[in-house]
Amino acid sequence: MGPIRVALLGSGGSIGRQTVDVLTRNPDAFRVVALATGSQGQILEEQARRLKPVAVSLADVRAAARLDLPAGTELIGGPDALTVLATRSDVDLVVVATGGLVALRSVLAALEAGKIVATANKETLVAGGHLVMPLVARLAAGAAGATGDKHHPLASPLGWLRPIDSEHSAIWQCLVGEEHAAIERLLLTASGGPFLNATVADLATVTPEAALRHPTWRMGAKTTIDSATLANKGLEIIEARWLYDVAISDISVVIHPQSVVHSAVQFVDGSIKAQLGTPDMRLPIQYALTYPDRLASPAGAVDLIAVGHLDFRAADEERFPCLRIAREAGLAGPRASAALISADEVAVARFLAGSLGFNGIPRLLGAAVERFGAAHRAEPGLDELIALDAEVHTFAEAYR
Numbered sequence: 001m002g003p004i005r006v007a008l009l010g011s012g013g014s015i016g017r018q019t020v021d022v023l024t025r026n027p028d029a030f031r032v033v034a035l036a037t038g039s040q041g042q043i044l045e046e047q048a049r050r051l052k053p054v055a056v057s058l059a060d061v062r063a064a065a066r067l068d069l070p071a072g073t074e075l076i077g078g079p080d081a082l083t084v085l086a087t088r089s090d091v092d093l094v095v096v097a098t099g100g101l102v103a104l105r106s107v108l109a110a111l112e113a114g115k116i117v118a119t120a121n122k123e124t125l126v127a128g129g130h131l132v133m134p135l136v137a138r139l140a141a142g143a144a145g146a147t148g149d150k151h152h153p154l155a156s157p158l159g160w161l162r163p164i165d166s167e168h169s170a171i172w173q174c175l176v177g178e179e180h181a182a183i184e185r186l187l188l189t190a191s192g193g194p195f196l197n198a199t200v201a202d203l204a205t206v207t208p209e210a211a212l213r214h215p216t217w218r219m220g221a222k223t224t225i226d227s228a229t230l231a232n233k234g235l236e237i238i239e240a241r242w243l244y245d246v247a248i249s250d251i252s253v254v255i256h257p258q259s260v261v262h263s264a265v266q267f268v269d270g271s272i273k274a275q276l277g278t279p280d281m282r283l284p285i286q287y288a289l290t291y292p293d294r295l296a297s298p299a300g301a302v303d304l305i306a307v308g309h310l311d312f313r314a315a316d317e318e319r320f321p322c323l324r325i326a327r328e329a330g331l332a333g334p335r336a337s338a339a340l341i342s343a344d345e346v347a348v349a350r351f352l353a354g355s356l357g358f359n360g361i362p363r364l365l366g367a368a369v370e371r372f373g374a375a376h377r378a379e380p381g382l383d384e385l386i387a388l389d390a391e392v393h394t395f396a397e398a399y400r
Contacts (some may be wrong), residue, residue, distance in 0.1 A: 003031040004289070005087045009106060010097030010240075011047055012040030014220040015120045015164065015281060019095050020047055022286045026295060034085040036076075036292045037099070039068055039145045047050045054090065057081035082106040087113040090097030093289070096121045097164075100224060100345060101389045105382060111135040111160065118288035120164035124236045127338035127389075128380045129242030131338040137159045158243070162288040167236055168243060169284035170262035170275035176246070178267070186246055187264040187272070188236050189256040190315065191216050193228040196257055201317055206358035208351060215261040216279045229361050230315065234326020235344075238337050241330055248330050252321060260302050260310060268356050278302045321362040329369045334380055335388065336373025342389045346355075346396035356399075364399050370390055 002051035041063035060063040144155035226232035280299035350356035
């Protein structure tokens with residue numbers, strides 16, 4: 001059938017660069033058709049020379065005008081560039097490595113066009129799960145009907161919307177071959193970040209430099225701060241609710257400092273199935289790209305003898321209130337969860353810039369959820385979510 005044809009949105013970020021590494025290590029399996037990034041023009045040039053895509057896009061208009069692209073590579077501009085790339089007829093699979101709500105429109109368009117989407121973008125489901133999952137369910141039902149095989153890889157929603165986060169990849173792998181009715185509880189693991197043993201008083205004086213020193217993972221600044229506050233786990237609870245059709249009350253967070261168990265599923269018979277691996281994002285990226293197959297990986301297997309022991313403890317929501325706030329937002333509905341993730345984007349940026357303290361992050365998130373998360377009968381559409389995102393950003397930037 002030839003190589004899988006890939007559009008990579010967010011190629012200049014941490015996940016994007018690691019995706020490029022996976023793609024280039026498997027040149028017979030993948031053909032990169034399109035690349036897009038925000039402002040990293042030099043990185044995009046280097047990737048274009050290396051991968052020879054048909055089209056690229058750079059959101060920074062001035063930097064885009066200076067791009068030196070290889071012959072045969074077209075520059076796509078304009079506000080709809082991501083959607084144009086994601087819906088190309090010569091694209092089979094779209095990797096979404098961008099942050100922010102900006103990716104939601106292109107994800108919806110890609111699914112409408114019948115493309116497989118592998119995503120590391122939390123906003124897609126936290127804010128827009130009610131828009132995304134009906135499309136995914138329809139694609140899966142169509143594949144099941146066309147093949148006559150309910151076990152076909154594309155007969156499952158997870159065949160069409162493939163999570164790249166290590167935790168959600170782990171749960172996905174644990175559920176392969178299992179019936180939904182057998183799920184008792186999802187167990188999302190968290191390393192505990194750099195403040196695993198910090199007291200409430202300690203957290204009041206946390207600096208950005210300290211928060212960015214994650215003990216096990218190497219990630220972008222936004223994700224690293226979210227790990228330090230455990231806001232990332234709260235967002236992952238909401239994502240899991242949509243991805244696996246499991247009630248929020250049936251999703252637990254377990255602190256696991258070694259970051260070897262990436263998450264687990266507890267079944268109705270009492271069995272627990274877990275996925276273990278080294279803390280290397282190339283593993284879940286590659287699984288999302290190659291599912292249902294597995295290829296040799298640049299990340300070696302975890303050495304359990306060297307690890308020696310695996311520790312687990314309960315998550316402390318008094319020290320890390322972002323977990324509780326996220327649960328409440330997820331239960332309140334799409335407006336509350338959309339407000340949560342928009343406020344978190346601003347809160348992290350303000351913390352890194354020095355205009356908001358570490359403990360100010362959960363206070364800001366709680367205030368935004370309370371103000372914008374009021375229940376409405378109708379779920380918000382895409383345009384309403386985008387307008388809400390802008391409104392929450394304005395509120396969060398002025399919050400004191």
